[in-house]
Amino acid sequence: MEIAEKAVFTGMERPRFKLKSRMKAKADPGTGAKVWQKTLPYCMVLPAMLIFGVFVIYPVFYMVYVSFFDWNMIADMEFIGIENYIDMFTDKDFWLVLGNTFQFMLMMVPASIILSLLIALYLKKNTRINRWIQNIMFMPNIVSLVSISFIWMWMMDENRGLFNYVLSLFNISPVNWLGDPDVAMFSLVLVNIWKSLGYYVLIIVAALQGIPGYLYEAAALDKSKPITTFFKITLPMLSPTLFFLVLTGIIGSFKTFESVSLMTAGGPADSTNTLVYELYQQGFVYYNTGYASAMGVVLMVLVGAMTLVYFTVLQKKVHYQ
Amino acid sequence: MKKIAGKSIRGMVNILLILIFFVPFYWMALTAIKTLGQTLQSPPVFWVSNPQFENFISAFHAIDFMHYLKNSVITTIGVLAAQLITIVPAAYAFARYDFKGKGVLFGMVLATTMIPAQLVFLPVFLILSKLHLINTYWSLILPQATSAFGIFMLRQSFMQVPKELIEAARLDKAGELKIMFRIMLPMCRSTVATLALLSFIGCWNDYFWAKVLTTSDAVRTLPVGITALRNVDGGVANHIVMAGNLIMLVPILVAFVIAQKQILKAFAYTGVK
Numbered sequence: 001m002e003i004a005e006k007a008v009f010t011g012m013e014r015p016r017f018k019l020k021s022r023m024k025a026k027a028d029p030g031t032g033a034k035v036w037q038k039t040l041p042y043c044m045v046l047p048a049m050l051i052f053g054v055f056v057i058y059p060v061f062y063m064v065y066v067s068f069f070d071w072n073m074i075a076d077m078e079f080i081g082i083e084n085y086i087d088m089f090t091d092k093d094f095w096l097v098l099g100n101t102f103q104f105m106l107m108m109v110p111a112s113i114i115l116s117l118l119i120a121l122y123l124k125k126n127t128r129i130n131r132w133i134q135n136i137m138f139m140p141n142i143v144s145l146v147s148i149s150f151i152w153m154w155m156m157d158e159n160r161g162l163f164n165y166v167l168s169l170f171n172i173s174p175v176n177w178l179g180d181p182d183v184a185m186f187s188l189v190l191v192n193i194w195k196s197l198g199y200y201v202l203i204i205v206a207a208l209q210g211i212p213g214y215l216y217e218a219a220a221l222d223k224s225k226p227i228t229t230f231f232k233i234t235l236p237m238l239s240p241t242l243f244f245l246v247l248t249g250i251i252g253s254f255k256t257f258e259s260v261s262l263m264t265a266g267g268p269a270d271s272t273n274t275l276v277y278e279l280y281q282q283g284f285v286y287y288n289t290g291y292a293s294a295m296g297v298v299l300m301v302l303v304g305a306m307t308l309v310y311f312t313v314l315q316k317k318v319h320y321q
Numbered sequence: 322m323k324k325i326a327g328k329s330i331r332g333m334v335n336i337l338l339i340l341i342f343f344v345p346f347y348w349m350a351l352t353a354i355k356t357l358g359q360t361l362q363s364p365p366v367f368w369v370s371n372p373q374f375e376n377f378i379s380a381f382h383a384i385d386f387m388h389y390l391k392n393s394v395i396t397t398i399g400v401l402a403a404q405l406i407t408i409v410p411a412a413y414a415f416a417r418y419d420f421k422g423k424g425v426l427f428g429m430v431l432a433t434t435m436i437p438a439q440l441v442f443l444p445v446f447l448i449l450s451k452l453h454l455i456n457t458y459w460s461l462i463l464p465q466a467t468s469a470f471g472i473f474m475l476r477q478s479f480m481q482v483p484k485e486l487i488e489a490a491r492l493d494k495a496g497e498l499k500i501m502f503r504i505m506l507p508m509c510r511s512t513v514a515t516l517a518l519l520s521f522i523g524c525w526n527d528y529f530w531a532k533v534l535t536t537s538d539a540v541r542t543l544p545v546g547i548t549a550l551r552n553v554d555g556g557v558a559n560h561i562v563m564a565g566n567l568i569m570l571v572p573i574l575v576a577f578v579i580a581q582k583q584i585l586k587a588f589a590y591t592g593v594k
Contacts, residue, residue: 041418044410051467056433059444137342144526146544147566151349154559206589255439258528276439283443300440307435
């Protein structure tokens with residue numbers, strides 16, 4: 001209060017720039033209460049903005065800055081221009097990791113969207129049993145990825161696991177789910193689909209139930225076939241939701257870390273090493289801080305591009321009226 | 322005839338879906354009460370008549386469980402408290418005041434949702450280590466101390482409180498803080514509860530921040546600490562691993578049983594754009 005009053009007082013004595021004097025005129029100076037009201041909103045958003053500034057926005061710029069240096073977190077930083085980027089783009093390991101990330105995404109996103117759409121159509125009626133199934137499907141979303149990874153590692157155990165036992169009932173020879181370079185990525189995708197399917201279904205069912213009933217009544221009057229109704233009414237009405245899920249799914253795939261770190265540690269033979277895990281390794285295991293930052297910039301460009309696509313398309317295309 | 326066939330197909334699909342999503346949890350719980358011998362048995366047993374509840378005690382002793390539990394509790398409470406302090410006033414200001422730069426600041430809040438933790442964890446670590454906060458609770462609390470989604474949701478719900486109510490309170494000479502905490506917050510308590518639940522689940526389960534922002538066991542939380550269970554007895558003690566994970570699951574499970582409707586609603590909100 002006192003400080004605010006003082007500010008007004010000195011403000012009145014000294015001549016001001018045009019902009020500021022205009023603001024002051026609006027503020028109707030004279031009482032401290034008015035100034036308090038002016039500054040109050042800023043005080044209220046300050047704590048949140050401070051956290052965002054220090055731990056989200058500034059780090060982005062800092063990461064770009066560090067990516068131009070050779071640094072191991074301890075010794076002095078040495079400016080090397082774009083050498084980190086050159087190293088990265090000429091390193092075949094980087095392309096392998098990037099390829100793995102896209103492979104993960106290309107398996108994960110279409111499969112989870114199609115499966116969840118089918119299940120959502122199946123569960124769209126708001127009955128008790130359907131709600132129950134939805135609840136059970138949703139369970140993995142509230143459980144730590146640590147627990148989920150351990151459960152699946154145990155089920156995928158080569159010798160004692162549940163999966164290979166079930167396969168053995170059908171006379172299929174045991175699969176080395178997480179140890180075989182050709183299978184490990186598929187296994188990780190499986191776990192991640194299982195984890196997120198309930199969330200996808202929840203969102204799509206909510207969207208399905210939000211489609212106005214008269215559209216279907218009109219379709220029924222026109223004797224439209226179910227398949228036509230689906231493609232002419234349901235799918236277009238769902239498109240904003242599906243588009244949202246595809247985009248968040250892609251970004252989610254780029255971010256995958258936990259299951260990789262816990263279940264395969266990027267192995268075997270780097271077959272499941274993804275961008276974020278490699279970034280972590282470079283930064284925290286090998287202490288190539290500058291190089292890791294350059295990888296972070298690449299990741300940022302990927303995520304940023306997806307976000308841009310999302311908002312551009314959202315503004316233009318995905319409208320159903 | 323056709324109807325009966327349709328019903329039985331539906332019944333089968335229902336059972337299949339439930340099995341796919343329930344069996345892994347059943348397998349976890351069952352393994353947690355097996356003996357080591359039973360976990361290694363082939364073919365596996367699907368029921369145990371002599372549950373080994375001492376597995377939970379073994380999990381407690383195999384690692385410094387209480388230490389990680391304490392860290393988890395402190396970090397979770399710290400994050401929830403910090404979010405209350407940062408989110409409520411910010412949401413209120415964005416909902417109820419007109420001030421210069423409001424649009425820009427709110428745009429910044431929304432923009433931060435596009436920057437995931439996986440993108441900035443390295444610079445965040447560097448910043449925290451410059452501030453000498455690594456391996457303190459602050460290092461785990463501060464990066465999660467606010468939430469753009471929370472500000473956005475609470476702002477929406479503040480905007481729905483009738484203006485007359487606030488004006489009436491102002492006429493009664495209620496201060497702004499009093500209006501915010503005594504009138505607005507109670508009116509939006511369901512949103513607040515929902516957000517708190519989401520934060521609680523996210524923070525309790527968090528592995529990523531706790532893994533990348535710590536270099537010693539000092540403040541490591543349960544999800545990170547528990548991973549050490551896999552090294553017990555040379556890595557074959559799956560019953561102990563499952564027992565430990567089950568203990569970690571209990572608070573979440575309790576929350577889900579009590580507030581399953583709110584939790585589902587909260588997650589459904591995240592899909593509304």
